[in-house]
Amino acid sequence: MAIYLDNHSTTRLDPRVLESLLPWLTDHYGNAGSVTHDMGREARAAVDVARETVAAAIGGAAREIVFTSGATEANNLAILGAAARRGVARGHVITVATEHHAVLDPVEHLERIGFAVTRLPVAPQTGILSLDALEAALRPETFLVSVMLANNEIGVVQDISAIAERVHSRGALLHVDCAQAVGRLPVNVDALGADLASFSAHKFHGPKGTGCLYVRRRERAVRIDPLVYGGGQERGMRSGTLDVPGIVGMAEAARLAVENLPEEPVRLRGLRDRLWRLLQAGIPGIAINGPPLHDLALRIVNNLNVRIPGVDGQSLLSTLGGAGLALSSGSACSSESPRPSHVLQAIGLDEDQARASLRFGLSRFTTADEIDRAAQIIAAGVASLRSL
Ligand SMILES: Cc1ncc(COP(=O)(O)O)c(C=O)c1O
Structure with missing residues (x-):
């Protein structure tokens, strides 16, 4: 799955x-x-x-x-x-x-x-x-x-x-x-x-x-x-x-x-922050796109968007897709177009940075085990692409 x-x-x-x-x-x-x-x-x-x-x-x-x-x-x-x-x-x-x-x-x-x-x-x-x-x-x-x-x-x-x-x-x-x-x-x-x-x-x-x-x-x-x-x-x-x-x-x-409003956002936020901690520990140079995670008024709880320097975005997505990870590098609604995300460019990323960014959206059905496995797969994928 x-x-x-x-x-x-x-x-x-x-x-x-x-x-x-x-x-x-x-x-x-x-x-x-x-x-x-x-x-x-x-x-x-x-x-x-x-x-x-x-x-x-x-x-x-x-x-x-x-x-x-x-x-x-x-x-x-x-x-x-x-x-x-x-x-x-x-x-x-x-x-x-x-x-x-x-x-x-x-x-x-x-x-x-x-x-x-x-x-x-x-x-x-x-x-x-x-x-x-x-x-x-x-x-x-x-x-x-x-x-x-x-x-x-x-x-x-x-x-x-x-x-x-x-x-x-x-x-x-x-x-x-x-x-x-x-x-x-x-x-x-x-x-x-x-x-x-x-x-x-x-x-x-x-x-x-x-x-x-x-x-x-x-x-x-x-x-x-x-x-x-x-x-x-x-x-x-x-x-x-x-x-x-x-x-x-x-x-x-x-x-x-x-x-579910009182509990679900708390759970989602916990999982999202866990994902970020694991990615940060496993991927040198990784950075957040968008507002700080800790500011609850500024960022929805189920969202994480990161840029990973030193890798090609398309290769990264195909590596991760091959490993069974479903995520996106831009707005999925426009993912048929190869253009880098207009949102990431609007916040100051250049085209390569935007392409080498990943968007995570968590849900009611996301588990801690999935978060741990996803972080491992991504860290391994990035390490292998960087060693090429
Ligand atoms: C902010 C926002 N507006 C509109 C839409 C389009 O919604 P729908 O798929 O219901 O047409 C999306 C879907 O990605 C969205 O994220």
């Missing part, structure tokens, strides 16, 4: 989640939109309960949840939907150089069709966004700012509530990509001050292909245009037959993530 340490890319489905969603894939296959009969009504009821559960897990209200196919779609809906609502391709959007491509690419699309865009740099090494830089970039015509909560490569956690204050004081909307945060730190859309927030079930032991966009409907209600038109599902915000098993599974995964 592979040692799976690529949990920022995706996570294993929790068996309890599988159990919760299976009946909706088999016997209970009604369409949640067909409420003229019992099978449709029971599917609708299951979606209603799931919507409540997901909303409660993130501190929102059920009517603020728009189910999507994942965080990519949620990010696109937030960014393109906020822009489309304006009716004209005018205005200014701010985002950050270290965002996921599921934010950077829709923003780039807006730029191509006429919107002004600012991509803010981050601090070298830590990846922290400067509030002063944000403040200076805000313009009267800025209508949207998109900043992620926890970074999928270097784990940096941005100070979203402070960012929200600045953004709101200038009358713009704040979108927050929360894909990597659920189950690793408490996520509350009110405490964050998010107007729009994206989530993805498969990042917290739920099924792939389901996520949601939180759209604030209480005070400061937010209006965005849909991207997909059709049957008018999700209050017209996202047409298409609802994925009942995915939605039920996402809700169970969210419930478990919140239920």
